[in-house]
Amino acid sequence: MEEQGDMCMRVMKSVAMVIIVVLAVSNTVALAAPLKLGITWPGESNQAIKIEEAFRAKIMELVPDVDLELQTVPDVEAMSELIARFEREKDGMIVMRSNGSQWLIAHPPVIPTFIAGVNHPGLLGVVKNLEAPEGNITGVTYYVPVEKQFDIFQAILPNLDSVLLLLQEGHASTPLDRTATQTVCKQLGITYYEQVCATEAESIAAVEAYRDKVSAVIIGANLLNDYAANIVKAAGHTPVFSFLVIAVNAGALGGFVADETIMGHLLAESVVEVLVNGKIINEVPIKMDPDPKFVLNVSTAEKLGINIPYNILQAATIVE
Template identity: 25%
Template sequence: MRLSFLAPKPKESNKKEIRMDRRTILAGATALAAALLASQGVTHAQQLRKPFRVGALFNGAAVVEGKPNPVLEGLRHGLAQLGYVEGADVIFDARFAEGVLERLPELAVELVGKGVDVIVSYGGPATNAARKATTTVPIVASIVADPVAIGVAATLERPGGNITGATNNDPELPSRQFDILKSLIPRLERVAILSDSDIPGVDANGLAPIERANVTAARAAGLIPQLLKVRGPKPDLEAAFDAMYSDRAQALVALEVPAPLAERKRVAALATERRLPTMFWGGAEDSGGLLSYGTSVSANFPRLPAIIDRIFKGAKPADTPFEVVSRRQLAINLRTARELGLTIPPDLLKRADRVIE
């Protein structure tokens, strides 16, 4: 009697089991990796996404005092601190007008053409150029004294368009600056106000919002204002000071706008040479001017990376409030006071946050 057996095929069965095990292992590994990434706030889509491209638009120069623009370096550092690795997670495209503000519109169009995910604009003219170049690419603006007044935002709380950012907007600043000057120069009657010809938001009288605010505040303080506008990148400051002399100006307020900002040391030197006390914006004590008061524009810069991060994660500029940074500081330069033959009142010295001997 012959018995026949249907023997199993162990090798084939083992292959199936091995395949099944591999699938199980791979699925488990994938799930574990996803869980780990999720715990770090990183989605699978983000891992596969191409790097974010950040466009940066500047009124000024790529190199400042022989070094790469420190504001751009600060932006890079800020995003790195938030975990963005340059080249892998984020790529920067920067454009610099080098003080020739007429170049800003074409530079803004270039950035949009590069397919940037966000434009970071520094200054009112740069922000205005970016706004005209795109209504869809998110714009994060800085160094814009009054975003609402120049039409960048409907309100600071709800900008309503494709622009948000940070501002040192301070409606009380002009009045406070003139009060300080009057405490220093009791018989002050005539004050010069130095501005820039190319800032946006000019009204029918030729005044931009920051100029209007200062002229109005000067008049409210009982002073006669003389508004002078210069144009970069090589402003004719000598002509402006000649006009101040002709109009018998007793003090000068330099506005935080492109030309005076870029030429602040020259402005201070010419004013001291002509024995004209100066008031600069907050944080401008490096100018060598007599006084600086207000919030330094650089106080806004550390806030920008966090705003950009929120936009990368899906926030809409229209619903993202402008952050208002206000840290008024008074600096007094006693060296300049001595050159001008001025004695700083003790009460004013007590108010100073910084006294330069």
């Protein structure tokens, strides 16, 4: 009987050891499972591509076995099916562009979601508090405060007393650019005009109508920047600024740019904070480029006969 008891004890210990080993192996497998992320944005965007490339490089450095799936869609109407699949299959997802972020307002995500390539998320209505974003949304924004931009515009044009803001019909950033620019102009005593345009022809016609009435033309953060070369030509001797740097490369006098590489790296850090380190979304602020650069087209300045203050020349990124 004693021998049988010892044998039973040995069998039970062996079974227990097997169970412990199985559980340990199962836990190891679970811990070793790669972090799964879905990435998407609606339409075409060079900025989104650059941010995604920088993000990919940084996240693979921080989480080498991360599983990334990039699927773009033609427009926001095509997002529903893809997002639903991401929510079933992924640990988190990245949704880029302002219109993609706005889509989330009516479709609150059920997994941690990170936005990027987006204008001010608070003013767009995506979140209420950038420092403590609510719900399942955090990320990065390319927003540069309009006040900061006008500080430079006025330093370059001391007699700046009126502006024409070119807005794109239907663009997600249009209401934001309008409100922010109107507010700053009112504070600074600058006369504000705007024209909402749907086509290149409309934007050129608007500039031709206002170029002799205003001190400067500003292209908002929208796709009218694709027509910047012809907008600058239509403006003649009236300086053109932009809220996006693409226009500066095409001949606009100047504009600010948030660095896509920095934004991609900040995005990766936020993903790690939430999905690896276990922080809740509310503890991870929506981040901005801490030091956006003013980009100056010196060839345009020379053509317009504008003397750029030395301190701006020193700090600016120069294009010709």
